Amino acid sequence: MAGPATPLSVLVAQCEDERARIRKNFEHGSSAKATLLALCELADRSLQQVFKDALKLHDSSTEGLGLLALGGYGRRMLFPFSDLDILFLFANDKSEEEFRPLISEFSRTMWDLGFRVSSAGRTIDECKRIEEDNAEFHLALLDRRFLDGDAALFEKLDQKILPPSERQARPFLFAQLHRLTKERLGRYGDTIFHLEPNVKEAPGGLRDYQAAYWLRQIMGDRKDLRGSSAAEEQLAADAVEFVSSIRCFLHYSNARNDNALTYELQAGAAEKSLGMRGGAQRSAAEWMRIYFRHARTLNRQLLRYMDQKMAVPASLRERFFSAARSVTKTAPPMTGDFAVRGGQIEVLNQQALSDRTVMYSMFVEAARTGTPLSREAERSISYVMTHSELPVLNQAIQWETLKEILAGDFPGVALRPMHRLGLLMEILPEFRAIDSLVVRDFYHRYTVDEHSLRTIEHLQELADPPDERGVSFAPLWKTLNRRDLLIFSLLLHDTGKGVPTDNHVQGSLESLDTAARRLGLSAEEEAEVHFLIEQHLAMSATVQRRDIFDPSIVSGFAESVGTLERLQRLTLLTYADIHAVNPEALTPWKAEMLWQLFVATSNHFSRTLDRNRLHASDEKSMLEQVLAVAKNAKQSDVERFLEGFPRRYLAVHSAAEVARHFALYQKLSAAPLQTELTPERHGFSLTLLTADRPALFSTISGVLAAWGMNIIKADAFANAAGVVLDTFHFVDLHRTLELNPTESERFVKSLHDVLQNKAALEPLLQSRDTASRARPPKVAIQTRLSFDDSASAHSTLLEVIVQDRPGLLYDMGSALARLACNIEVALIDTEGQKAIDVFYLTSQGSKLTAQKQDLLREVLQGTLG
Amino acid sequence: MMKLEAIIQPSRFESVKDALREAGIEGMTVTEVRGHGRQKGHTEVYRGREYTVDLLPKIKLEMVLSDKAVNLVVDTILKTAKTGKIGDGKIFLTRVDDAIRIRNEERGESAL
Numbered sequence: 001m002a003g004p005a006t007p008l009s010v011l012v013a014q015c016e017d018e019r020a021r022i023r024k025n026f027e028h029g030s031s032a033k034a035t036l037l038a039l040c041e042l043a044d045r046s047l048q049q050v051f052k053d054a055l056k057l058h059d060s061s062t063e064g065l066g067l068l069a070l071g072g073y074g075r076r077m078l079f080p081f082s083d084l085d086i087l088f089l090f091a092n093d094k095s096e097e098e099f100r101p102l103i104s105e106f107s108r109t110m111w112d113l114g115f116r117v118s119s120a121g122r123t124i125d126e127c128k129r130i131e132e133d134n135a136e137f138h139l140a141l142l143d144r145r146f147l148d149g150d151a152a153l154f155e156k157l158d159q160k161i162l163p164p165s166e167r168q169a170r171p172f173l174f175a176q177l178h179r180l181t182k183e184r185l186g187r188y189g190d191t192i193f194h195l196e197p198n199v200k201e202a203p204g205g206l207r208d209y210q211a212a213y214w215l216r217q218i219m220g221d222r223k224d225l226r227g228s229s230a231a232e233e234q235l236a237a238d239a240v241e242f243v244s245s246i247r248c249f250l251h252y253s254n255a256r257n258d259n260a261l262t263y264e265l266q267a268g269a270a271e272k273s274l275g276m277r278g279g280a281q282r283s284a285a286e287w288m289r290i291y292f293r294h295a296r297t298l299n300r301q302l303l304r305y306m307d308q309k310m311a312v313p314a315s316l317r318e319r320f321f322s323a324a325r326s327v328t329k330t331a332p333p334m335t336g337d338f339a340v341r342g343g344q345i346e347v348l349n350q351q352a353l354s355d356r357t358v359m360y361s362m363f364v365e366a367a368r369t370g371t372p373l374s375r376e377a378e379r380s381i382s383y384v385m386t387h388s389e390l391p392v393l394n395q396a397i398q399w400e401t402l403k404e405i406l407a408g409d410f411p412g413v414a415l416r417p418m419h420r421l422g423l424l425m426e427i428l429p430e431f432r433a434i435d436s437l438v439v440r441d442f443y444h445r446y447t448v449d450e451h452s453l454r455t456i457e458h459l460q461e462l463a464d465p466p467d468e469r470g471v472s473f474a475p476l477w478k479t480l481n482r483r484d485l486l487i488f489s490l491l492l493h494d495t496g497k498g499v500p501t502d503n504h505v506q507g508s509l510e511s512l513d514t515a516a517r518r519l520g521l522s523a524e525e526e527a528e529v530h531f532l533i534e535q536h537l538a539m540s541a542t543v544q545r546r547d548i549f550d551p552s553i554v555s556g557f558a559e560s561v562g563t564l565e566r567l568q569r570l571t572l573l574t575y576a577d578i579h580a581v582n583p584e585a586l587t588p589w590k591a592e593m594l595w596q597l598f599v600a601t602s603n604h605f606s607r608t609l610d611r612n613r614l615h616a617s618d619e620k621s622m623l624e625q626v627l628a629v630a631k632n633a634k635q636s637d638v639e640r641f642l643e644g645f646p647r648r649y650l651a652v653h654s655a656a657e658v659a660r661h662f663a664l665y666q667k668l669s670a671a672p673l674q675t676e677l678t679p680e681r682h683g684f685s686l687t688l689l690t691a692d693r694p695a696l697f698s699t700i701s702g703v704l705a706a707w708g709m710n711i712i713k714a715d716a717f718a719n720a721a722g723v724v725l726d727t728f729h730f731v732d733l734h735r736t737l738e739l740n741p742t743e744s745e746r747f748v749k750s751l752h753d754v755l756q757n758k759a760a761l762e763p764l765l766q767s768r769d770t771a772s773r774a775r776p777p778k779v780a781i782q783t784r785l786s787f788d789d790s791a792s793a794h795s796t797l798l799e800v801i802v803q804d805r806p807g808l809l810y811d812m813g814s815a816l817a818r819l820a821c822n823i824e825v826a827l828i829d830t831e832g833q834k835a836i837d838v839f840y841l842t843s844q845g846s847k848l849t850a851q852k853q854d855l856l857r858e859v860l861q862g863t864l865g
Numbered sequence: 866m867m868k869l870e871a872i873i874q875p876s877r878f879e880s881v882k883d884a885l886r887e888a889g890i891e892g893m894t895v896t897e898v899r900g901h902g903r904q905k906g907h908t909e910v911y912r913g914r915e916y917t918v919d920l921l922p923k924i925k926l927e928m929v930l931s932d933k934a935v936n937l938v939v940d941t942i943l944k945t946a947k948t949g950k951i952g953d954g955k956i957f958l959t960r961v962d963d964a965i966r967i968r969n970e971e972r973g974e975s976a977l
Contacts, residue, residue: 547876547948549921589897593875593922 006053008112011046015113018042023080023252032244032275040078044069044147046113047084051148054106064095065102066149066157070120072210074143077244080251083118084110085140090123091153116257124153128161130169135176138169142217174218178306181211189583192295193450195438196266199246200259204295206247208302209240215305228301236301239294242275246291249274261291263440285438292436292447296420300375307375338362344374353384355393360401363418367408373417381421397427399519406484407681412457415491419453424491430511431491433498445582448497454580455490459572469591473575475831476568476598485525486569489532490576508533524654531566532573539574543593554600555608563651564605571598606799609646610792610825610840613720616642625655630662641665644720646825652715661725664689668723673755675748679738683712683731690755692722697823698813699761700726703751705807706764708734714809714828728828733806765810781834783864787853795824795840796848798856802864804835812837815863819856821848866961866974867935871926872900872954873946878924884945890938892977894927902955923954929961931974 019042026035051067054060066089072078073085088103090096103121110117120137131137141162146154166173185203188194192204199205228236249269250259261269263284269275270287275294282290337352338345338361345362352358359381366373373381384390405414418424425432434448444451462470462477480486492515496507512533516526538560546553561567574594579586616623616639626638641662642650650658664674668689676687688700697716704711709730716726737744753759781803788797800812809828816823816839825840841848848856873881878895885893899920930938939956947953966976 543875545876545879547874549918587897589899589922596918 006049008109011049011109011113015042015046019080019114026248026252032241032248035248036077036079036244039080040073040076043073043078043084043115046115047086047110048148050106050109050113054102054109057105058102060099060102062149064091064150064153065089065099066151066154067147068154069143069145069147070140071143074140074145075213076145079244079247079257081116081255081257082251083116083257086117086119086147087141087144088119088121089127089149089153089157090121091150092123092125096121096123124157124161127157128165130165130172132172135173135180138166138173139177139214142166142214170218174215177211177214177218181302181306189446191446191450191454192292192299193436193447195441195445195447196260196262197291197295198259199243199250199261204243204292204299205259206240206243206298208298209236209243212298212302212305215302215308219305219308228304232301235297239297242291242294243298245275263438266438288438289436300420304375304379338365338377340365340369340371341374343371345371345377346374347377347380350380353380354391356397357394357401359384359423360397360405363414363423364401364404364408366417367405367411367414370410370413372413378417378421381423385422385426395426397519399521402427402488402519403484406487407482409463410460411483411487412453412460415456415487416453419449428491428515430495430515433495433511435498437498439497443581443585446580448494451580452491452494455493455573455576456487458576458579459486459490462572469579469586469588470575472591472595473572476572479829479831480568480572481565482528485528486532486572489529489536489569489573492529493533493536493573493577505534505536522654522656524656528566528569531562532569535560535570536573536577539570539594539597540578543574543590543597548593548597548600551600551604554597554604557597558601558604558608561601563648564602565652567598567601567605605648606827606838607788607791607797609648609827609838610795610797612647614642614645614647614650616640619650622650622655622658626658626662629656629659633659633662633666637666638662640721641719641723645717645725648715649717649725661687661689665723673752675751677744677748680729683729684709684737686726686728686730686751688724688726688728688751690724692718692724692822694820694822695813695817696724696755697726697826698810698817699755700728700751701809701813702761702765702807703754704728704730705810706761706767707747707750708732708736708806710804710806711809711828712830714826716823716826718824765807779833783861785857785860787848787857789847792840792847794845794847795842796853798839798841800835800837800839800860800864802835802837804830804833808835808864809837811863812860815859816841816856819852819859820844821852821856866964866977867930867932868959868961869926869928869930869935869938870957870959871942871946872898872923872956873926873942874948874953875922875924877946877948877953878926880945881926881942884941885938888937888941890928890930890934890941892928896925896927898923898925902952921952929964929977931977 019039022030022035022038022042025038026032030038047067055062068074068087068089070085070087072082078084088099090099103119107117107119127141144158144162146158184201184207188198188202190203192202194202197205201207246261246269247259249272250261250265251257253265253268266284266288270282270284273281274287276282276287276290337349337358338347340346345366347353347362349358362373362377365371405411405418408414415424418427419431419435425435431449431452434452437448439448446454458470459477462474465471465474477483492508492511494504494508495511496504496509499507499510501507501510509530512526512529515521516529521529539557542548542553542557546557548554558567561570571594575586575591578590578594619642622642623635623638627633627635630638642658653661660676664676664687667674668691672690674689678685678687686700686704690696701711710733711728711730713729714727716724718724732738737747750759750764754761754764781801783803784799784801786799788799791797802808813823821839821841821843823839824842825838827838829836843849843852871881875897882893899922901919901921926942928938935958939958942956963972964974964976965972
């Protein structure tokens with residue numbers, strides 16, 4: 001050993017100068033890759049110098065000690081303020097003991113030179129063993145690089161010791177990497193779209209690249225590994241360069257290893273056009289969109305590698321549940337173009353994807369069953385979407401198809417990949433305005449598009465609420481009609497944030513205007529979505545700024561909402577909108593307040609139904625709309641028809657439906673009973689007009705029960721002239737009408753015969769199938785009867801909660817008829833196996849006396865059990 | 866210095882916050898709480914299920930104030946949180962011995 005050690009002050013000055021030069025080069029346009037390499041070379045040179053000096057000082061040789069770079073440093077990706085991961089490799093315990101003072105000296109000096117050394121020490125024997133509680137170390141070891149010291153020792157480790165143990169440990173490393181990655185992604189809500197993302201740890205950050213790189217190494221020799229195309233490799237390389245530039249910029253700006261891309265630094269990066277190769281300077285929002293594009297590339301690459309192979313063979317429990325899931329699902333579709341395999345939708349015929357109807361069918365299937373598209377299926381679609389030269393068939397989506405996706409039980413399972421692939425923006429260009437859009441806000445955590453998709457996913461979760469906050473709202477979601485309108489509203493409700501306007505709600509309504517026209521929504525559908533978007537902040541504001549326990553506030557809010565159906569949609573929209581702001585935004589406190597307002601308003605609707613009656617001449621707008629549809633109708637006739645119906649009648653029926661009812665009404669003079677049977681998504685609806693008479697409601701219910709029809713919802717209204725308009729929505733339990741179209745005629749005839757006293761109801765009822773009646777209920781519902789005399793000026797309100805069963809309404813209606821109770825208004829609803837029926841009753845034109853109520857309670861309890 | 870705790874109706878919170886800001890009072894800690902005093906809860910029935918609200922939702926404001934600001938803040942809260950009905954809430958005042966700003970270790974009223 002000859003020559004003195006280099007003075008520390010000289011080394012410090014050299015390092016500082018070199019670091020300043022590297023920073024200057026970066027700030028003058030040097031690439032991130034070159035910057036990281038330069039920092040790495042500086043670390044290597046410094047380390048070798050310090051190690052040499054330490055050997056001199058301790059008069060020692062390198063035999064038995066090797067220095068290895070691990071992790072990012074091993075891969076030559078050293079960021080300005082990152083730790084220097086070093087492994088001291090010892091030949092044996094003795095050498096470890098001998099080199100301990102030298103290593104202390106070495107580490108101290110490296111710290112003095114400004115390197116944050118993070119070191120570990122292992123003997124070569126220790127490296128053979130897999131430390132099951134320290135997977136991170138073994139993963140970092142995959143990036144090992146020799147720095148200095150005993151080269152033969154390193155060669156032995158690198159060539160002889162580690163290859164067999166790493167091969168053996170592959171399933172373990174794979175499983176651990178999966179676990180660690182899933183935990184990390186989960187901590188960031190499994191999304192890249194954070195308003196202030198962490199460019200190292202968050203999804204789409206450099207850890208995604210690193211994890212993908214390790215997965216690739218671990219799976220290196222698998223024959224079935226689906227490789228990336230050259231184009232995908234280039235995209236990934238560009239993304240790594242872009243995100244690395246940001247990380248360098250953040251380190252230099254913060255003067256520490258802080259990787260949060262804050263609003264302030266977003267503006268700074270955009271101003272410098274960081275990561276851009278020329279072109280005009282962009283706003284911070286536009287520059288962030290480029291960041292998200294690159295982040296999406298890194299995240300997608302990682303997820304593809306994570307999908308490549310099961311981490312470990314499935315446990316018996318996992319196999320059991322997987323099998324149970326597959327048998328409970330409906331049979332997978334086999335269109336020839338795609339199929340469900342291994343719980344994912346796979347493309348069978350790549351060429352068929354040029355036909356958009358095939359593509360849309362895959363998403364309809366995903367939304368219907370909750371089966372996700374496989375990563376490879378997405379990749380195939382992405383290829384078609386990004387190659388504009390490929391022919392496209394049936395590009396324009398039909399509203400009917402989009403409705404199917406939106407109305408499914410799992411709309412989020414379809415809409416998220418549709419957005420990822422650019423398909424959502426193709427069919428709904430209004431959504432482009434909020435694509436990856438950062439709107440600076442103290443409360444929101446995600447970009448606007450991510451927030452919108454999360455609202456939908458939070459609703460989807462209500463099928464099986466993940467926590468207490470959703471439990472009350474779950475039945476609303478499960479029983480909601482026209483979910484498509486709610487989901488469509490959620491997609492558009494914040495699109496106004498992406499257009500220059502003072503009021504984003506107004507901007508969103510303009511988006512709806514163009515989207516509705518292009519897609520061909522009916523006027524009623526557009527009006528419903530318009531209401532939801534326009535009022536999407538109203539319920540939240542009422543909860544937070546009004547006394548929701550004040551009846552006048554509830555009444556005013558109910559008036560602004562209009563119908564129970566709208567209230568249900570608005571409540572779900574508000575629940576989802578608050579929930580998607582950030583994971584903590586919907587506190588149990590807020591969820592309870594929202595629920596209280598819903599309950600109070602819902603009860604207000606039920607209790608005021610009989611109070612608010614129509615005066616047709618006041619309904620000018622509705623009259624005009626009905627007259628426009630019902631050609632040649634006289635206004636005075638329409639007014640006579642509408643006069644005296646509860647206001648709810650207009651609220652729940654479109655102008656076209658009212659016109660159809662009016663057409664039936666006009667035929668009453670020719671035939672005293674008019675009916676209309678219409679197939680619906682989950683059954684049929686029966687509309688019936690006739691003059692009021694005793695036991696009418698129970699007789700209709702009896703015919704439906706006799707035919708095996710289960711009534712899900714019903715309305716019974718009467719106008720001032722005593723014309724009854726009943727609507728029954730029912731499920732055809734035995735699929736009689738569905739499988740035998742000619743039976744529809746027989747069914748309607750049977751109804752007419754019974755109501756016109758040409759046939760008796762009892763023989764029909766005796767012949768009905770009692771099998772379903774005998775089936776034990778899954779959930780026991782306790783019968784509850786309550787009377788309210790204060791809700792209406794001239795009727796008594798009876799609310800019945802009871803276990804649903806076929807024929808229930810007939811039994812109740814018959815009991816009411818036997819006691820000479822006239823049904824003025826009825827609202828029939830079901831929630832799972834619970835029937836919720838509200839009747840406004842009179843007896844001899846007045847409210848029910850207390851004695852009558854007691855008698856009715858006794859009779860009904862006897863009938864219902 | 867005094868610590869002020871005010872329990873108010875959630876519906877009055879925005880008005881109280883705005884009024885305090887106008888009066889030059891910026892710092893406060895806000896908590897969503899449930900509770901009841903003389904205002905008892907009530908029961909709503911929805912679809913056969915009883916929802917008993919015996920602990921009513923309230924907002925709790927906490928502030929530590931210099932002695933000279935106490936009257937202003939109390940008056941502002943009284944003016945803006947009062948509806949005259951049971952359930953408007955309460956204000957509690959307690960003396961505070963010291964306050965320390967963690968960033969620079971300032972103490973006393975200058976740390977507020």
